[in-house]
Amino acid sequence: DPKIIQKPKYLVAVTGSEKILICEQYLGHNAMYWYRQSAKKPLEFMFSYSYQKLMDNQTASSRFQPQSSKKNHLDLQITALKPDDSATYFCASSQETKNSDYTFGSGTRLLVI
Amino acid sequence: GDSVTQTEGLVTLTEGLPVMLNCTYQTIYSNPFLFWYVQHLNESPRLLLKSFTDNKRTEHQGFHATLHKSSSSFHLQKSSAQLSDSALYYCALVSSGSWQLIFGSGTQLTVMP
Numbered sequence: 001d002p003k004i005i006q007k008p009k010y011l012v013a014v015t016g017s018e019k020i021l022i023c024e025q026y027l028g029h030n031a032m033y034w035y036r037q038s039a040k041k042p043l044e045f046m047f048s049y050s051y052q053k054l055m056d057n058q059t060a061s062s063r064f065q066p067q068s069s070k071k072n073h074l075d076l077q078i079t080a081l082k083p084d085d086s087a088t089y090f091c092a093s094s095q096e097t098k099n100s101d102y103t104f105g106s107g108t109r110l111l112v113i
Numbered sequence: 114g115d116s117v118t119q120t121e122g123l124v125t126l127t128e129g130l131p132v133m134l135n136c137t138y139q140t141i142y143s144n145p146f147l148f149w150y151v152q153h154l155n156e157s158p159r160l161l162l163k164s165f166t167d168n169k170r171t172e173h174q175g176f177h178a179t180l181h182k183s184s185s186s187f188h189l190q191k192s193s194a195q196l197s198d199s200a201l202y203y204c205a206l207v208s209s210g211s212w213q214l215i216f217g218s219g220t221q222l223t224v225m226p
Contacts, residue, residue, distance in 0.1 A: 031212065042219040043158065043203060056213060090157055096212050101148075104157035 003027045004105035006091050011110045013081050020067075021076040021108045023091030029103070031055075031096050032074040034066060037107075038087035049074050050096055081112045115140040115208045117217035125223045132176075132191040134220045136204030139185065146207040147180050147187040148214065153200045161189075161202070194224045 007022040025032060034046040048056045052068040065077045078085060088107045094100040116139045124134065138145065146165040150158040162173040164180040164187065171178055176191045187204060204217040 033213075043152075043216045045213075045216070048213055094212065094214075100212060101160045101163070102150075102158075102214055104159065106157050 002106065004091060004093060004103055006089075006105035006108050008108060009106065011108055013110065013112050015081055015083060015112055017081050018077065018079045019081065019110070021078070021089050021091075021110070023074050023076070023105060025072050025074075025091070025093040025103070025105075027093055027103060028072075029093035029095055029100075030071070031094050032068070032072075033092045033094075033102070034074065034076050035090045035092060035104075036087045037090060043090070046076075047074075078110075083112045086110055086112045115142070115206055115215050117204050117206050117215055119202075119204055119217035119220050121220045122218065123221050123223070125225060126194055127225050128196055129193050132189070132194045132198065132222065134189040134202050134204075134222065136178075136187045136189065136217060137185050138187065138204075138206045140206060140208070142208075145180075145182075147178075148205040148207075149176070149178060149187070149189050150203040150205060150216075151200050152203065152219075158203060194222075196224050196226060198222060199224045 004025045013019050031050045033048045036044045046059045047066045063079045067075045088109045090107045091105040092102045094102045118137045148163040149161040151161045152158040162171045164171040167182045178189050203219045205214045
């Protein structure tokens with residue numbers, strides 16, 4: 001069974017619309033993250049959360065808003081979608097220790113048309 | 114700030130030849146933790162190996178790396194490349210004073226028959 005569940009796996013959205021990407025982890029980790037990967041850029045850090053609190057935000061746009069309703073959930077709301085938002089969005093989790101491995105979900109592939 | 118540099122964006126070599134992917138890092142933290150993640154096509158990144166001990170070789174799945182604090186390097190090596198090694202490889206560093214991973218830009222390794 002997958003330890004980190006991301007839904008949906010694929011998503012097609014219209015420019016200007018709003019979508020929510022779901023992430024749930026069952027590893028007992030206390031830290032969760034969002035990364036973005038597009039064809040033009042490498043793995044790009046977006047947000048980190050610890051115990052449901054935002055720790056770091058490297059996303060310039062306020063259109064991207066993480067939401068943590070439970071300790072093991074970290075959803076990503078994206079508003080006013082643009083074609084440049086097309087990418088694969090990975091959720092990850094880890095323990096809050098320096099040698100802790102990050103476990104990545106399978107990703108959500110978003111295409112904005 | 115902390116950073117990771119992977120100088121080669123693309124590496125192409127013939128099956129059976131040795132692999133060496135370069136990784137250097139910059140941090141003010143005296144005890145960095147370094148990681149290599151591998152991402153095969155249409156998959157999510159997964160941990161390949163990690164180290165925090167100076168001058169100690171770390172091995173996993175035929176790959177090895179040694180953290181050299183004197184040169185701030187953590188190069189990934191393998192004695193003989195296999196076709197299945199074709200993937201995107203990321204070097205990563207735990208940032209100073211936290212547990213957050215900082216990824217390099219990645220090296221796409223392509224192994225030809």
